[in-house]
Amino acid sequence: MKLPVQTWFTRSTSRARDWPIERLRARKAGTRVSVVLPALDEEATVGRVVAMVRRLAEDTGLVDEVVVMDSGSTDGTARAAAEAGATVHHRDEVLPEVGSRPGKGEVLWKSLAVTTGDVVVFVDADLTDPQPQLVTGLLGPLLTDPGVELVKGCYDRPLQGAGATSGGRVTELVARPLISRFYPDLAGVVQPLAGEYAGRRRLLEALPFCGGYGVEIAMLIDTLELRGLSAIAQVDLGRRGHGHQDTAALGRMATQITDVVHRRAGAGPLDAPTITQFARDGYGRYAPVTHVLDVAERPPMITVAGYGQRAAKVS
Numbered sequence: 001m002k003l004p005v006q007t008w009f010t011r012s013t014s015r016a017r018d019w020p021i022e023r024l025r026a027r028k029a030g031t032r033v034s035v036v037l038p039a040l041d042e043e044a045t046v047g048r049v050v051a052m053v054r055r056l057a058e059d060t061g062l063v064d065e066v067v068v069m070d071s072g073s074t075d076g077t078a079r080a081a082a083e084a085g086a087t088v089h090h091r092d093e094v095l096p097e098v099g100s101r102p103g104k105g106e107v108l109w110k111s112l113a114v115t116t117g118d119v120v121v122f123v124d125a126d127l128t129d130p131q132p133q134l135v136t137g138l139l140g141p142l143l144t145d146p147g148v149e150l151v152k153g154c155y156d157r158p159l160q161g162a163g164a165t166s167g168g169r170v171t172e173l174v175a176r177p178l179i180s181r182f183y184p185d186l187a188g189v190v191q192p193l194a195g196e197y198a199g200r201r202r203l204l205e206a207l208p209f210c211g212g213y214g215v216e217i218a219m220l221i222d223t224l225e226l227r228g229l230s231a232i233a234q235v236d237l238g239r240r241g242h243g244h245q246d247t248a249a250l251g252r253m254a255t256q257i258t259d260v261v262h263r264r265a266g267a268g269p270l271d272a273p274t275i276t277q278f279a280r281d282g283y284g285r286y287a288p289v290t291h292v293l294d295v296a297e298r299p300p301m302i303t304v305a306g307y308g309q310r311a312a313k314v315s
């Protein structure tokens with residue numbers, strides 16, 4: 001790492017245990033906190049994640065609302081989330097005038113239109129061992145340092161069911177090499193793709209949101225460009241278990257990440273990225289399948305008419 005990045009790393013990396021609840025309560029004052037879970041067919045896990053956040057809210061008052069953004073689930077995700085105490089919004093019901101697109105980035109973007117927090121904490125809905133320090137750790141830098149606008153979680157990544165091999169495969173094989181090459185100022189971010197992170201609304205609403213799995217890497221790069229490295233912090237949250245996608249699905253995720261970085265760096269094409277993968281057909285022969293991936297961007301939420309009306313209603 002370059003010296004300024006090393007300096008940032010030392011100054012801006014903390015651990016969840018550095019942010020005890022009492023310290024955060026003393027600093028929260030009037031800051032509203034929303035916790036948002038994007039969810040696509042996560043009925044097996046979403047209830048436990050919501051319940052953890054609800055308990056934290058009730059025990060400490062550190063969280064003001066828990067919202068699950070349903071990304072088009074066909075299973076019992078919405079019911080499980082509501083039963084556990086979340087407010088559930090289906091993507092089609094939020095800003096219906098702009099339509100709905102598939103993918104994670106879309107529901108994260110739309111969550112800004114239905115939440116009221118000054119700080120928004122994003123937590124994936126497929127966590128297998130959700131702990132409250134996920135949320136309190138991410139809140140730490142935001143509640144104590146007005147210069148921080150985005151806090152990324154970082155953690156160990158066991159690849160569950162695969163012995164000693166580590167998870168974070170797209171991170172290690174794609175995102176980190178691309179960051180080293182194109183955005184070395186971000187080389188100190190331990191988990192650039194982490195699905196657990198928190199941001200100030202004033203930052204989030206000023207950023208475009210990429211569709212699909214490009215959303216996190218784009219947010220990191222755009223925050224760097226808009227606010228500088230000093231506006232980014234990270235918190236060591238210990239260890240994180242989550243559901244794993246298969247290698248082909250991660251190949252498609254990696255294609256989205258690659259496309260976003262190349263675009264941001266001015267090196268990539270502007271048409272939708274594609275990837276050709278291979279499966280065996282019914283005769284045992286390889287059959288190429290070409291996927292066209294949607295990384296189309298949504299504009300900064302602050303520029304969306306319906307959002308302005310909502311903001312006027314909330315304030």
Ligand SMILES: O=c1ccn([C@@H]2O[C@H](COP(=O)(O)OP(=O)(O)O)[C@@H](O)[C@H]2O)c(=O)[nH]1
Binds near residue numbers: 037103
């Ligand atoms: O189109 C999608 C794909 C994913 N997700 C959610 O985004 C989070 C992370 O996605 P996923 O679990 O697919 O990624 P993985 O962790 O398996 O790499 C999970 O809460 C998903 O339910 C979503 O809301 N919409």
Ligand SMILES: O=C(O)[C@@H](COP(=O)(O)O)O[C@H]1O[C@H](CO)[C@@H](O)[C@H](O)[C@H]1O
Binds near residue numbers: 166167169171191
């Ligand atoms: O980091 C990665 O390589 C991918 C896939 O992780 P695994 O190899 O399944 O542990 O996970 C990233 O993307 C997911 C979807 O947005 C997030 O849930 C993870 O937090 C993120 O690290």
